[in-house]
Amino acid sequence: MKITSVPQAAKTDAVVILATKKTDWKKLKVIHRNDINIITSNLKNDIKNFILQGGKVPVVIAIAEDKKEINKTNEAIRKAGNAVCGIANRYKIRTLTVTNESGIAGAHFPFTEGLAMSNYQFIKYRKDEKKTANTLREIKLLTKDSSKTEVTKLQTIIEAIYMVRDLVNEPVNHLNATQLAEAIKAAGVTAGYTTTIFNKKKIEELKMGGLLSVNQGSIDPPTFSIMEYNPANAVNKQPIVLVGKGVVYDTGGLSLKPTANSMDYMKCDMGGAATITGALYIAAKTGLPLHIIGLVPSTDNRLNGNAFAPGDIIDMYDGSTVEMLNSDAEGRMILADALAFAKQYKPELVIDVATLTGAAHRALGDFAIAYMGTADAQKKNQLEESGHEVYERLVGFPLWDEYGDLLKSDIADMKNVGGALAGHITAGKFLEKFTDYPWLHLDIAGIAFFQTNQGYKGKHASAFGVRLLFRFLEKLATTNNG
Numbered sequence: 001m002k003i004t005s006v007p008q009a010a011k012t013d014a015v016v017i018l019a020t021k022k023t024d025w026k027k028l029k030v031i032h033r034n035d036i037n038i039i040t041s042n043l044k045n046d047i048k049n050f051i052l053q054g055g056k057v058p059v060v061i062a063i064a065e066d067k068k069e070i071n072k073t074n075e076a077i078r079k080a081g082n083a084v085c086g087i088a089n090r091y092k093i094r095t096l097t098v099t100n101e102s103g104i105a106g107a108h109f110p111f112t113e114g115l116a117m118s119n120y121q122f123i124k125y126r127k128d129e130k131k132t133a134n135t136l137r138e139i140k141l142l143t144k145d146s147s148k149t150e151v152t153k154l155q156t157i158i159e160a161i162y163m164v165r166d167l168v169n170e171p172v173n174h175l176n177a178t179q180l181a182e183a184i185k186a187a188g189v190t191a192g193y194t195t196t197i198f199n200k201k202k203i204e205e206l207k208m209g210g211l212l213s214v215n216q217g218s219i220d221p222p223t224f225s226i227m228e229y230n231p232a233n234a235v236n237k238q239p240i241v242l243v244g245k246g247v248v249y250d251t252g253g254l255s256l257k258p259t260a261n262s263m264d265y266m267k268c269d270m271g272g273a274a275t276i277t278g279a280l281y282i283a284a285k286t287g288l289p290l291h292i293i294g295l296v297p298s299t300d301n302r303l304n305g306n307a308f309a310p311g312d313i314i315d316m317y318d319g320s321t322v323e324m325l326n327s328d329a330e331g332r333m334i335l336a337d338a339l340a341f342a343k344q345y346k347p348e349l350v351i352d353v354a355t356l357t358g359a360a361h362r363a364l365g366d367f368a369i370a371y372m373g374t375a376d377a378q379k380k381n382q383l384e385e386s387g388h389e390v391y392e393r394l395v396g397f398p399l400w401d402e403y404g405d406l407l408k409s410d411i412a413d414m415k416n417v418g419g420a421l422a423g424h425i426t427a428g429k430f431l432e433k434f435t436d437y438p439w440l441h442l443d444i445a446g447i448a449f450f451q452t453n454q455g456y457k458g459k460h461a462s463a464f465g466v467r468l469l470f471r472f473l474e475k476l477a478t479t480n481n482g
């Protein structure tokens with residue numbers, strides 16, 4: 001999707017008018033006077049998004065609802081963008097120029113975001129790709145109310161979201177750990193961050209036992225990718241480190257996933273890796289003045305004769321031992337090594353993002369990220385605030401000692417599972433053991449990949465968390481004083 005800015009709408013392009021019920025329609029020259037009756041009757045019937053075809057070009061009306069609270073208003077406007085996406089493609093429109101007549105300052109930005117996010121498709125494996133493809137290709141904003149920087153930022157955010165969704169939608173037979181690492185590297189070439197990829201030999205030399213144990217059952221080698229974006233004008237002395245779970249497929253291993261369909265979408269288990277890559281992509285491409293490092297441990301979790309077995313004691317990268325009692329709790333095994341690896345950077349903050357537990361999804365459903373961590377209250381507030389702003393909201397959970405007690409092992413330093421209750425918290429407690437710096441853990445299981453259509457968030461890969469992470473990084477860049 002191309003997002004550009006133009007001084008005025010081209011004579012032949014369809015336009016969107018972002019309006020309110022109080023808009024003075026007669027003043028808008030692009031609307032044919034015969035269409036005014038249609039508007040009045042639609043509004044009476046509470047129809048808020050519709051097309052008018054009486055004039056020289058199609059005019060799409062989108063009523064922006066003022067919800068009295070800016071974040072809720074913006075979210076309603078993103079949803080209007082979703083409705084207009086449907087209309088535009090139904091009428092085979094290629095280009096839309098968005099004009100903001102709503103009186104809500106900047107409303108065209110969330111609108112365009114919702115519209116562009118909705119237009120995403122993953123149909124490259126379909127014979128009828130051309131026929132099924134959306135016609136909408138370009139959204140134009142007016143230069144008078146959109147600066148170049150704002151337009152470029154929005155374009156970059158959309159690029160990142162499409163890339164993240166593509167990566168998550170790609171099945172394991174097209175995206176193994178090596179291919180994921182290559183994709184991460186390729187994104188860096190476009191965006192402007194560097195990537196170092198550790199292969200299996202290097203991972204063995206480093207004794208990353210957590211990652212290697214999960215990889216034992218695989219026929220493909222693991223990878224460990226390190227992204228780095230360090231601009232000359234970085235405001236932070238110590239880097240921000242992002243860690244993403246890169247399990248390219250999760251069968252559960254020998255603790256095989258039980259229910260009929262629980263494995264069907266486990267290609268999404270590298271959602272965390274894709275999310276942090278997306279955030280780094282936006283940061284680097286828009287030149288955010290922040291030193292950021294990204295770490296992605298990656299493998300699939302399968303089973304063969306050599307697969308790690310419940311009861312195994314694993315020597316982790318940090319030198320501790322883990323009694324592995326459930327091979328389906330594999331994410332924490334590979335993240336533990338990455339979190340321990342992050343210590344060498346003496347980071348200001350580490351954020352890990354992972355499709356880690358069904359418990360997190362059960363706790364909050366499709367609408368929020370479960371998070372926890374040891375970072376200070378200011379950082380947690382900034383994170384939650386970012387969540388409300390982009391409407392990828394989070395709910396904080398505690399890291400009380402009692403949850404950690406559930407991980408005690410008789411024969412090793414820790415077990416990798418803590419029992420049936422509060423599984424997202426015991427997973428968090430497990431990870432905490434491998435940190436010695438301010439840390440935040442975001443569990444995106446269930447929301448990285450939706451099985452039903454969630455409006456502009458899409459069906460299947462959602463890229464939920466990408467806009468959140470970038471917004472949070474922006475805040476860190478503006479409030480950081482070294």
Ligand code: BES
Nearest residue numbers: 250326328329355356357358359445446
């Ligand atoms: N990848 C899964 C979590 C998941 C669930 C992701 C649903 C996406 C959608 C993770 O590796 C897992 O299997 N977690 C287990 C942990 C348990 C064995 C302690 C779970 O949540 O059941």
Ligand code: MN
Nearest residue numbers: 250328329330
């Ligand atoms: Mn698992």
Ligand code: ZN
Nearest residue numbers: 247250269331
């Ligand atoms: Zn998993």
